[in-house]
Structure formats: structure tokens, C-alpha cells
Amino acid sequence: MSRLDVFINRMVSQRACLDHAAAATAHLEGPVFELGLGNGRTYHHMRETMGTRPIFVFERAVAAHPDSTPPDDMLILGDVRTTLPRALKRFGPTVALIHADLGGHNLEKNDAFARLVSPLIEPLLATGGLMVSSDRMYFDRLKEQPLPADAVPGRCFIYG
Amino acid sequence: MSRLDVFINRMVSQRACLDHAAAATAHLEGPVFELGLGNGRTYHHMRETMGTRPIFVFERAVAAHPDSTPPDDMLILGDVRTTLPRALKRFGPTVALIHADLGGHNLEKNDAFARLVSPLIEPLLATGGLMVSSDRMYFDRLKEQPLPADAVPGRCFIYG
Numbered sequence: 001m002s003r004l005d006v007f008i009n010r011m012v013s014q015r016a017c018l019d020h021a022a023a024a025t026a027h028l029e030g031p032v033f034e035l036g037l038g039n040g041r042t043y044h045h046m047r048e049t050m051g052t053r054p055i056f057v058f059e060r061a062v063a064a065h066p067d068s069t070p071p072d073d074m075l076i077l078g079d080v081r082t083t084l085p086r087a088l089k090r091f092g093p094t095v096a097l098i099h100a101d102l103g104g105h106n107l108e109k110n111d112a113f114a115r116l117v118s119p120l121i122e123p124l125l126a127t128g129g130l131m132v133s134s135d136r137m138y139f140d141r142l143k144e145q146p147l148p149a150d151a152v153p154g155r156c157f158i159y160g
Numbered sequence: 161m162s163r164l165d166v167f168i169n170r171m172v173s174q175r176a177c178l179d180h181a182a183a184a185t186a187h188l189e190g191p192v193f194e195l196g197l198g199n200g201r202t203y204h205h206m207r208e209t210m211g212t213r214p215i216f217v218f219e220r221a222v223a224a225h226p227d228s229t230p231p232d233d234m235l236i237l238g239d240v241r242t243t244l245p246r247a248l249k250r251f252g253p254t255v256a257l258i259h260a261d262l263g264g265h266n267l268e269k270n271d272a273f274a275r276l277v278s279p280l281i282e283p284l285l286a287t288g289g290l291m292v293s294s295d296r297m298y299f300d301r302l303k304e305q306p307l308p309a310d311a312v313p314g315r316c317f318i319y320g
Binding site for chain 1: 161162163164165167168171172174175200201202204205207208209225227228
């Protein structure tokens with residue numbers, strides 16, 4: 001399996017899991033969080049598919065495609081080690097859907113980062129909320145959920 | 161259609177067209193050219209799927225994933241406006257398969273670059289050879305070929 005195959009599987013799985021989680025949490029009132037904007041491709045997809053749901057984007061510094069840059073009041077700038085605890089004070093455990101693609105090339109670094117942010121993410125999720133991640137997360141209470149048919153196991157994870 | 165949808169279609173189409181063109185040119189003895197290495201994902205796929213066929217990579221400056229960096233003697237460094245005419249002197253019209261993903265975010269720039277490199281690419285291709293591109297090219301003699309079933313029209317082009 002080539003790096004191109006792995007990458008396509010990851011992108012297709014990400015979309016399938018996001019679409020699935022968006023539908024499954026559509027009845028919840030709380031906001032949606034996108035952790036990491038990158039070039040904004042996935043945020044653009046969330047914007048297109050999630051109608052008027054409020055999507056807050058957490059990012060260190062914006063370097064996205066102009067089409068896909070969130071408005072200032074929906075952008076939470078800074079290191080997630082600081083901004084996620086602050087978001088917990090602001091929003092409480094109300095977030096309907098959290099998406100994170102931490103994925104760099106270095107699998108060990110991704111895993112270390114997943115361990116670091118998991119306890120910061122877990123208390124934010126509303127009852128019935130879902131977390132979609134390209135990496136395995138380390139939660140106490142949230143459980144791994146079944147993937148939709150289009151997703152490739154190991155390329156995306158859903159927790160709830 | 162979101163930017164994520166467009167991107168997935170482009171990646172899936174690129175792989176489908178490359179796999180198709182690789183099979184259709186497998187009987188030819190000439191080399192394979194990859195124009196632009198990027199992070200090396202597509203080159204990695206070509207390496208995995210094309211066995212022992214010689215793949216020359218044209219790139220300005222290598223910034224690829226270490227897994228996907230070609231050996232020095234298969235790397236042709238420099239601006240393609242210089243290196244493609246030089247390659248024509250070295251190889252003549254013997255190239256079995258040429259792949260190019262010029263694709264940046266700026267469609268106008270991509271199109272201008274496609275117009276610029278098309279006449280440099282055209283004389284390199286062997287009889288029976290194929291050119292796979294993520295952008296529409298501007299050839300005098302080469303004709304657009306039908307796409308394989310998995311490819312999305314407009315996201316990839318095959319010429320031969």
C-alpha cells in the first residue's frame with residue numbers, strides 16, 4: 001500500500017466519519033469545534049454540509065485558503081493546551097461535535113499529542129456528542145464508536 | 161461540492177489514471193518521468209506499482225518525505241524550462257509515461273504553466289506513451305484519451 005493509498009483512505013474516511021457524525025449530532029444545540037484549520041479543506045466541507053451550526057476553529061496561526069478562513073469571532077487562536085481549558089470555562093460540556101486532524105508525518109509525535117489533548121477534549125463533549133479524529137485518542141469515559149461503511153478502519157476514529 | 165470533495169476526487173482520479181497509464185505502457189522500454197515531487201506521495205505510489213521501471217523525478221528543490229526521495233541519479237534538479245529541453249537531448253522521444261501534478265491553488269497560474277510546459281513535454285513521449293496530468297494540457301499532436309472508470313472527468317487528464 002503506497003503513501004498515496006494511505007492518504008486517500010484517510011481523506012475518504014475523514015469525510016465519511018464527519019458526515020456520519022454531523023448527521024448523528026444534528027439534533028444537539030451545542031457548537032461544533034474544528035481543532036486545527038490547516039489549509040481549510042475540511043473546515044470548508046463542514047461549512048458546506050452543516051448549514052447554520054456554529055463552527056469554532058482552534059488554530060495557532062491561520063494559513064488557510066482564503067475561501068476557507070473562518071470569521072474572526074469563530075476563530076480561537078492560540079495553543080490548544082491553553083485554548084481548550086479556556087473553552088471549557090466558556091462553553092461547559094455542550095459541544096456537539098469535535099473534529100481533530102492532528103496528523104503530521106511523524107506518527108510518534110501525533111500519538112504523544114493525542115495523549116496530551118485527550119483529557120482537554122473529553123470534558124467539552126455534550127451528552128450524545130461525538131468526537132471524530134484521524135488519530136487514536138486516549139479517553140477515560142468516551143468509547144470508540146462503529147465507523148460508517150465508507151470509512152477504512154484505522155484511518156479515522158469516532159468517540160462518543 | 162466542498163474543497164474536500166474536489167480534493168478527494170482529484171487524488172482518486174490521479175491514482176486511477178496513473179494505474180491505468182502504467183498498465184497501458186508497461187510494454188514500453190523507455191523511462192517514466194514524474195514532473196514535480198512535492199511531498200513524494202505520488203512518486204511513492206509510482207515506485208510501489210511500477211516495479212523496476214526507471215522513474216526520473218524533475219524538481220526544483222527536494223522537500224519530500226524521506227520515504228519518498230528518489231536516489232540522486234534519478235533526480236533531475238532545476239527549472240523544467242531548462243531541464244525538459246536537456247532531457248530531450250539525453251533521452252530523445254523515448255519516454256513511456258509522463259506524470260505531472262502542477263496543481264497549486266491558483267487555477268490561472270496552473271493553466272499558464274500548463275501552456276508553457278506542454279510544448280516541452282510533447283516531443284519527449286515515445287510512440288504509444290501516455291501523459292497523465294491533473295491539469296488540461298495544450299498539445300499539438302497528442303490527443304486526450306478516455307479516462308478509466310474510477311476517474312472523475314475534469315480532475316485528471318490522459319494524453320497520448
